[in-house]
Amino acid sequence: MDLQGEFEFLEFNVGKRKDDYSSTKIQVVGETEEHLQKILSELLRSGAMLQETPEVEYQASPGDMMLPDEFYCTTHHPTWVYMKGDWVEVERLMMDKHIIVEPENNRAYCKPISTVRMGDLVVVGDRGVRIKHPERPREGVGVFEFMNSDVSPEKPVTSIIKEIARSLKSNASNGGKIVVVAGPAVIHTGAAPYLAEMVKLGYVDAVLSGNALAVHDIEYAIYGTSLGVNLEQVKVQSPRNHIAAINQVLKAGSIKALVENGKLTKGIFYELIKKEVPFVLAGSIRDDGPIPEVIMSSNEAQARYREIVKDASFVIMLASTLHSIAVGNMLSSQVKTICVDINPSVVTKLSDRGTSQAVGIVTDVGTFMPLLVNELKG
Amino acid sequence: MDLQGEFEFLEFNVGKRKDDYSSTKIQVVGETEEHLQKILSELLRSGAMLQETPEVEYQASPGDMMLPDEFYCTTHHPTWVYMKGDWVEVERLMMDKHIIVEPENNRAYCKPISTVRMGDLVVVGDRGVRIKHPERPREGVGVFEFMNSDVSPEKPVTSIIKEIARSLKSNASNGGKIVVVAGPAVIHTGAAPYLAEMVKLGYVDAVLSGNALAVHDIEYAIYGTSLGVNLEQVKVQSPRNHIAAINQVLKAGSIKALVENGKLTKGIFYELIKKEVPFVLAGSIRDDGPIPEVIMSSNEAQARYREIVKDASFVIMLASTLHSIAVGNMLSSQVKTICVDINPSVVTKLSDRGTSQAVGIVTDVGTFMPLLVNELKG
Amino acid sequence: MDLQGEFEFLEFNVGKRKDDYSSTKIQVVGETEEHLQKILSELLRSGAMLQETPEVEYQASPGDMMLPDEFYCTTHHPTWVYMKGDWVEVERLMMDKHIIVEPENNRAYCKPISTVRMGDLVVVGDRGVRIKHPERPREGVGVFEFMNSDVSPEKPVTSIIKEIARSLKSNASNGGKIVVVAGPAVIHTGAAPYLAEMVKLGYVDAVLSGNALAVHDIEYAIYGTSLGVNLEQVKVQSPRNHIAAINQVLKAGSIKALVENGKLTKGIFYELIKKEVPFVLAGSIRDDGPIPEVIMSSNEAQARYREIVKDASFVIMLASTLHSIAVGNMLSSQVKTICVDINPSVVTKLSDRGTSQAVGIVTDVGTFMPLLVNELKG
């Protein structure tokens, strides 16, 4: 209707009971071939299939980091391509990427444009591509389903924290991988000891962040300040401490070496290293230092992030805009995603950029973390 | 300098040590008499005094709710007028009000324009008026002094909560009066049981709010929902519950009657009534109901608020814009004032409207209250 | 499904083409009679009808400002009750109110609880009540439909302004009533001359606001400042000016008298009075003054607001939280409603309180108004 096409329902079979499936057959009429294609493209991206399944179409990439003009652009929903009479699931699915097919191996997978190489077979058009949107839960709808894409701060966050704790526990006991994306406000707001404890309790399987989180965590562990602000007395103490912390790491050679030489004895990164939980720190243009673990090439940092999130089942984003949106783009819509930020605009941005499954909790990470850890221990 | 006057320091005596006072004598030159008056007016409002103290000037009000054109407009700093050879302190000081003098009784006091009556002697001009700005603390500067007028959410709020708890305890043990101004988000965010407990613990001497706080508190106590949202399951349950709660109060005749007939057995207002802590509910144009305790005349509600805050020593504003700004206007700059809101704009607004002493804590009241009550009990 | 009922589609007739209607007949099964009623209640509020239309049920109010316990609580969608074999449309529809029926006159209408009188016949339960949700537009979906309930600031607001101007023009030329709800930030941000011009151009049929809008508009017109801030030089000039403005109105007796005696010669209220456009100013607890036109009883102010909006077809809310939410509660879901605020939380709050049709434009009213007036004149 939005595209002003004409249509007729030829069949409409509604599942009569709760667990039945429904299906419909629609005849769509466009004013021109092009108009029709536009409508079909929308329908296919919404999960519709053509009556006769055509073979997926693909073209060879004309050069390294180049796509054929008609490339298919992926959603973050599970996707299949129809190749040689079979539906082949697309591996490593991510949003706004491209599907490379290897017909001889019966394989299809996502690639960012930066890794496309000349001759890669890139899916073009919409034909032979099938998408599965998340099913509406049948019952027992939980907090997450209700919160979805809502950005109101007027929510009973202690109840939500209880639900998140329950969900984290069940995820952990099912062997799910929990990834935490964290921004430096975690340290500034005094939440570092609580995230450290969450690591210790075994609820963190990887941390994705940047230089600042590590620098301020180490500054706080060694000097008791974050960006020079004493977190207990809440006053500016020593603006040079964060550079001094960087210098400590640079002199030791790495965070790990700083733990080993006994200079770093607490905090998030101390616990990560003690428990051998992996972390990836992506460099950015505003970094001081940076410390040796930071990956300065944005392409390489992306690749390392992708490697971490590819089998994640639960992602918690804590007071981080840049890294959260970067991670959001890498996630399938089936990954449970929680975004905690005091600023509703972060949740709005995440959703504007397509991470539709993210549940936004508009609250203060500095008060959220102590209450969450308390529930996790309870 | 801003007004482009000329000046010369005739004397400048700086207190040499920490507890000494400093003083200066400045000669100010304006281009015209009017220019000079403008500069003098600024200086007098900043706490300066003229070399020779002139008698305060006043004129009779020309009619009910009218002021002489040259009326003096008050600040919220302690103020004196020079009358018949004596400095007389202005009573009931509030911002943006007027000083009425009774020379025969040697008294001076603030009045809002709405209560000015024909013939009241209203101070005009700046002569004979002295203001005392808060002194800069000599040492031991605490959290509050550092936080002042800062609107950053990136603060270690758990440390700040500890300091507030300490401050509340010391205030209570010194017999200070603690007034809580609260908005309905206190209920929506699940903080009601914690504010109720704070009342029970004796840290609340009065509550200032409106219809919505009471209605949602009672809705939550009776039906388990706030504006129809179930606060434990975080889902919309019964949109009619808040009207049903209003109906319960209307049928009982008052909140107190609802406690007495056994229908209201918990929550903020239950505790307030049990402990006989006074509360004032001001009506507003968006009220449903309202319930009988709500004062529908905004003039009368203002008067009742003023009566409550006139001897307050500590004011906590929780997630409330309208009532907080109203209360802010009534407070002397010497009253410790804390404003807790997840939205930095509330603190900014409060400060834009002149409540310069308010310390803004940008955090979620739903997580702030459980942590605060925990500290108060510890 | 959310309520965990069982169901079966007995019929499902999908309109085959764009302009056809669809209908379905569903058999719903609950575990208990109460469970079933809960499910039915939800379905009826979503627009479903029972197979056999029962007569609407009602009970006499047990007392002034009291409702029968099972009162029906209204939505803001057009509503009918089935009385003596006919569907009678409910007049003066508003959200969260009650339906009073007069069977002998074949009438039904909404009333707030404060105006319910003993013996009024109040609809109870859900039977015999029908609701019509807004239909999804068939085509030509405009900006408003897309913006709905979105709170992102990252929108092309100049395009949106063009669309609003088009919509205002078409509304005006169709004789629709345009109501503006405005907060004092309209003055502080320098938008007063533009709103004044919009009045002059004939695009404002009523203004709903409070004391502050009028006071600051008059302060700006007479003294060039708003809350003492010089709007051209953007600096604090005279904190007493807003009280002086109030004093001017009080001395004249009314805003109208101030226009007539030649002291008020420009601004929003000058234009309103010149063009005899009605305005209602509702008092609030934070008012200075207030000026004579302000209605201090919140009940009476509500009634006057309701009188203004009852036949409005377009409502523009400018930088006002309190009055916008109050007005939102009074509007049928069919009234085009635009809410302009730089703070996304205002839009979120409006939507949290049920004004689902409001289109939120997250932008600065101080830059929005000049651009809008420019389009209206173009």
Place this chain on the structure above:
Amino acid sequence: MDLQGEFEFLEFNVGKRKDDYSSTKIQVVGETEEHLQKILSELLRSGAMLQETPEVEYQASPGDMMLPDEFYCTTHHPTWVYMKGDWVEVERLMMDKHIIVEPENNRAYCKPISTVRMGDLVVVGDRGVRIKHPERPREGVGVFEFMNSDVSPEKPVTSIIKEIARSLKSNASNGGKIVVVAGPAVIHTGAAPYLAEMVKLGYVDAVLSGNALAVHDIEYAIYGTSLGVNLEQVKVQSPRNHIAAINQVLKAGSIKALVENGKLTKGIFYELIKKEVPFVLAGSIRDDGPIPEVIMSSNEAQARYREIVKDASFVIMLASTLHSIAVGNMLSSQVKTICVDINPSVVTKLSDRGTSQAVGIVTDVGTFMPLLVNELKG
């Protein structure tokens, strides 16, 4: 006082008239040598000098990217070191960096830690370092001085825009360098044609941004959409367009090549290339693509940014958090800096990170830019 030291004013010479200088001699007493050093360090950073000027102290860096433990950490105020009897001004001053001295050449300059090499002579301690804080303007205080560090959206932004336009014009006519830092919301909000025009008018001497600004600008120029949203009709049209835009650039080889082959014919980057205005695009972890001009090494991007801003006299930050904070860290406190964002938290963050001179304008960049360009043309 904050550090609880004792002091005595030995001399206090106040400049008697407007253009006189003032000076004081203070004797400070600490409880211990360490206590005294702490107090002295604060005083020296506030602009005080020791009675006898000691030679600046320095130590050789112990290794590449390492500092001596007692390194001096810079502010962003103009700084001198006392070397061999002369005050030598520190070149390339930036905040939170280190001073390298070359005594043989009588030179001192700032370096980030990442470029420190073994053997560099790094200033340690506070002795022999002098800082000059910005002087309070004597008169004619303009809009900028009043706005400073204020984050209120309730400001008359049209007046502020007039002042910015005046200031830009005077800067341009004095040969000052104007640097624009811009985020992708410039495109999403429809401000691209206006920034493009500002480039054309000659008010932009360099642009600092990231991949997204360029990608969305080119997407809008070629396809009429930004992140797939049609900016005129304000609706989602083609989510693949931004990847298609990237593909266009990758196929052409660069933005410049895309202009040369006639495919890019309007927009910000078209104008930049036509007028040969330099731009630097810093890569980040959330980039799609990126396009060839983007610098993927964060260290190298930082160096290129620093090169651009080192002689800037006016910096305008438009709706960009990451790049604005990065640039803020590189600026001397003497560079006029304006930060335009609809989200007050960006201004707060900038100020929390030390860019104290930034004037925050809380408004919508989508309405700010048309009004600014209108003033620049008028």
